[in-house]
Amino acid sequence: MPKACKRLAEVDFPIAEVSKHAAREKSIRHGHPSTLHLWWARRPLASSRAVLLALLWPDPCDPLCPEEFKAEARKRLGTVGCNPGTTDTDLRGALLRFIADFANWDNAAKPLYLEVSRALVKAAHGDEPPLVVDPFAGGGSIPLEALRVGCDAFASDLNPVACLILKVMLEDIPRHGPKLAEELRRVGAEIRKEAERELADLYPKDPDGATPIAYLWARAVRCESPNCGAEIPLVRSFWLAKKAKRRKALRPVVVRPPKSSRELPRVDFEIFEPKSGKEVSAGTVSR
Structure with missing residues (x-):
């Protein structure tokens, strides 16, 4: 894709729909990466995913937009209910519709949406995946979504806690999958057992046999x-x-x-x- 070609984000963006989906993410707990570790400045996955695609894809109405991208977009968008139409303006609208739909948490992990997004990124940038660099990645929303849509990603942060979150989410989980969760449960059970043994004197049983799990301290x-x-x-x-x-x-x-x-x-x-x-x-x- 020529550098002079305008990106989709430079001409339009479905901000209302993306904002709605980003706000909804705050109430999602099951399966959301935010449950891995709380991070006070975590970017919503919906907006990260949407902005990345809008920046990675060219505007089909730009004269410099590659014809290969237009052809691939017209072939793929219909499979997810986004009518590409017959004109470049129609195609632009279909791309924006896809970005808005893909921002929905319910569609975020659907294989078909991931396949379409990756295919269009490849059509825009060729066989060499684009590199997304986030030097202050924090909770890792941007590099995570970059990897999911077919980019290479480089992420770092000054905070060591953020670096640990990034390593686990971007490297360890994709590499080890469910086995990592099983190993964490096993090690966690061992640590809990040892902690209960060492702290038993500090948590004596109540007269009724119950074991206190916490204390309320007061002067x-x-x-x-x-x-x-x-x-x-x-x-x-x-x-x-x-x-x-x-x-x-x-x-x-x-x-x-x-x-x-x-x-x-x-x-x-x-x-x-x-x-x-x-x-x-x-x-x-x-x-």
């Missing part, structure tokens, strides 16, 4: 009353969960030792399901 002050002296935890709220079907809260219970004992009173807690907020005691501090 404490000693009651200044001469008849008390118990340690009072400083907490703003005794609520544990406020969801409709999972309402849980703590109920403070003062345990007083026998008068003959020299032990001081102490504050224990019970977990209960309050029917209303009035049943939950106010916190011991307000800020």
